[in-house]
Amino acid sequence: MAEKIKLIDENGIRTDGRKPDELRPIKLEVGVLSNADGSAYIEQGKNKILAAVYGPKEVHPRHLALPDRAILRCRYHMAPFSVQERKSPAPSRRETELSKVIREALEPAIFLERFPRTSIDLFIEVLQADGGTRAAGVTVASLALADAGLPMRDLVVACAAGKVDGYIVLDLNDIEDKEGMADVPVAYMPSIDAVGLLQMDGQLTPEEFEEAFNLALEGCRRIYELQKQSLKAKYLAIKESVEEAVEEK
């Protein structure tokens, strides 16, 4: 690396104009795919991610079924055109790992014991990646699970914080993720104060970690409000269309 890119200017403003503790603009939509039992879409910065849930349904292959609860299967996948250089559509080791940690973040939210011998299949497709796709993937996946009508302890919401040019910042974008000094993605269930996903790479002192971790939790709480709004918006839209239909009669 010849020249280190400056990611935060002298006024503490980031490359995309945000303050250190500011989230990127987020757009959430619930119920976007008609075939799926539940689905949702998120845009967070330039991230564009779809999630769909099928199930609870019969398990194939059958020997994977559990007698006392449902299994959750999760596939996190990136479209070949989602990144600068075409990504092979075959699942990479990174995607394998992320599928696992995302599943482990969502499993504790669902009352799996209500659906023994079934599977709930969750698909997360990253259509465009802009840093923080695992966190946005968790946020949108939990909306798809809720949209599928699955009983849940809470919505799971995820957000990353990290260290960029010596500052602790919230919700890293692509360049901050790649050129930054550390990244801490966190998935959280705010109403039961439980963390389901926590990873870190980079270098942080324990004190810096605590600061970044708390900032990520704060980001989670803010996105949580947006999640609830988007779920309500779907049902308000249905209510309005029904009311219109009644009026027309």
Add this chain to the structure above:
Amino acid sequence: MTSTMISRIRQSQIAQLIASGKRLDGRELTEYRPIQIETGIIEKAEGSARVRLGKTEVMVGIKIELGEPFSDRPNEGVLTTNAEFVPLASPEFEAGPPGEDSVELARVVDRGIRESKAIDLEKLCIIPGKKVFVIFIDIYVLNHDGNLIDASALAALAALTNTKIFKYEVKDGNVEIKPGFEELPLMNFPVAVTLADIDGKLVVDPWLDEEEVMNARLTISFDKDGKICAMQKGGSGTLSPKQIIKAVKLAKEKSEELRSLVVKKA
């Protein structure tokens, strides 16, 4: 993890003991199992080590080859970490392509080494953009009795400290291998510490039975200066933010203990 009747009885037994501050195998909550480290056990590998952590046994072999750098890092050598869950290590392991657990294990160990800049990758560049050394870290699980991450990270570190790299000469743009070896250039010494949450209590170095009953685990890797260089939560349960902060403090203490087993204080 498992949902058999036997494991439920075992679960309550393990959890009850831990609630009173004891463990089924007699350890303290913050105590590691006995650790044995041997290095240089495979002569044909450029570096090697075997770690026994209680009954868990992991071997790491390091091979070095000449190869091409990644296009976005033309001046750096390449580091590749792979983990094999060898079928002889556990009745649960099956031959075949790597499952998500072995991919996770390799990636967590890799993250600790990479993010702490343990290997001076720039010194492994021979001809920028064309020829570099490629370091293969192969983790071989020989007996699985829990906490594979810490055992593997420790074995990888021990193997790296014992790795020799062949000498070379560049003649007319070609790399010629010369007789003799040098030490692999190391800059840091990361170790991983894994804690499990069992009914709200944190225990260090969970063995297999504890892993089967834990809510979740948290692995924290520390570099030689006490900085965190990698983290991974695993398992299908959750941790509270308070517990996570507590785990970081506890893991930092234990990391120094582990590192002293491999690296003599300079």
